[in-house]
Amino acid sequence: MEYELLSQLRQQNPVVLNISNFVTVQDVANGLNALGASPIMSQEIKETAAMVDIAQAVQLNLGAFTQTEVAHLRQMGITANQAQRPVVLDPVAVGAIAYRLQVAQQLLQEMHVNIIRGNAGEIAALGGFAWQSQGIDAGQGAGDLIEIAQTTAQRFHCVVILSGATDIVTDGQRVTEIYNGTPMLAVHVGSGDMLSSVTAAFAAVQSEDYYEAARMATLTFGTCGQLVMQHQPDCGPGSFLPAFLDQLYQIQVEELQQMADFQEVRS
Ligand SMILES: Nc1ncnc2c1ncn2[C@@H]1O[C@H](COP(=O)(O)OP(=O)(O)O)[C@@H](O)[C@H]1O
Numbered sequence: 001m002e003y004e005l006l007s008q009l010r011q012q013n014p015v016v017l018n019i020s021n022f023v024t025v026q027d028v029a030n031g032l033n034a035l036g037a038s039p040i041m042s043q044e045i046k047e048t049a050a051m052v053d054i055a056q057a058v059q060l061n062l063g064a065f066t067q068t069e070v071a072h073l074r075q076m077g078i079t080a081n082q083a084q085r086p087v088v089l090d091p092v093a094v095g096a097i098a099y100r101l102q103v104a105q106q107l108l109q110e111m112h113v114n115i116i117r118g119n120a121g122e123i124a125a126l127g128g129f130a131w132q133s134q135g136i137d138a139g140q141g142a143g144d145l146i147e148i149a150q151t152t153a154q155r156f157h158c159v160v161i162l163s164g165a166t167d168i169v170t171d172g173q174r175v176t177e178i179y180n181g182t183p184m185l186a187v188h189v190g191s192g193d194m195l196s197s198v199t200a201a202f203a204a205v206q207s208e209d210y211y212e213a214a215r216m217a218t219l220t221f222g223t224c225g226q227l228v229m230q231h232q233p234d235c236g237p238g239s240f241l242p243a244f245l246d247q248l249y250q251i252q253v254e255e256l257q258q259m260a261d262f263q264e265v266r267s
């Protein structure tokens, strides 16, 4: 695990360009800033080239798009590919809404995505597995999560983070399970979107190996949630977010090394 990526992220303060959704945009911006990256959001297709030019990574979130925004997502992804900026895709609710799945599949044909970050329902839908998704949430399914994550990664030639109680990170061959986290992260709407943007920030500083970037993003994010609940066991959803932002701001490499709870299932 490349723990030093956290220090490099803070030193480099990468600009992370996001097409976000109107529900969680503030959380995503503050999460990135607290950790040590520099967020910027965009809603105007005409500024795409200039935006990608100043960014070190791009995060495309499918949380609440209109048809106009699909064109923007497409242009941003293709421009990022041409400029060799890492692209992270968050396929929100593609397991629940067939139209979203169709749009996500189309975008994945038109651009290369380096990392897909979604919950089990979303990754299963992209991989073509049967699953009962529940809106934006993972829902229920009987499939093997490692197989689902690996197959999806192989299908799209990318790294996949399948998040949940156990996070699975894979590049299609290598697989790591990460156990750090807290159920309170699932109670807070926006945790997944924040993780996707944080993943883009780590990809900005580790462009040689997006699997390593994804592992460190997931480990850091889960550990911060876990630390909040360790320090404040009675913390509820209302006070979780501010405490979590504080933790993203304060987390140090040594703390991550001590807390890290993961297993390399396939290396
Ligand atoms: N039951 C859980 N226990 C611990 N951590 C969780 C749990 N559910 C989700 N998380 C964490 O919440 C974050 C967001 O993941 P997830 O809830 O799967 O995304 P989404 O909000 O897109 O559904 C991840 O860091 C994941 O590890």
Ligand SMILES: Cc1ncsc1CCOP(=O)(O)O
Residues within 6 Å of the ligand: 021, 023, 024, 063, 064, 092, 136, 188, 189, 190, 191, 192, 193, 194
């Ligand atoms: C509630 C909601 N509706 C559309 S996007 C969104 C937020 C999804 O956030 P997350 O997947 O990070 O929980």
Ligand SMILES: [Mg+2]
Residues within 6 Å of the ligand: 092, 093, 118, 119, 136, 192, 193
């Ligand atoms: Mg989500």
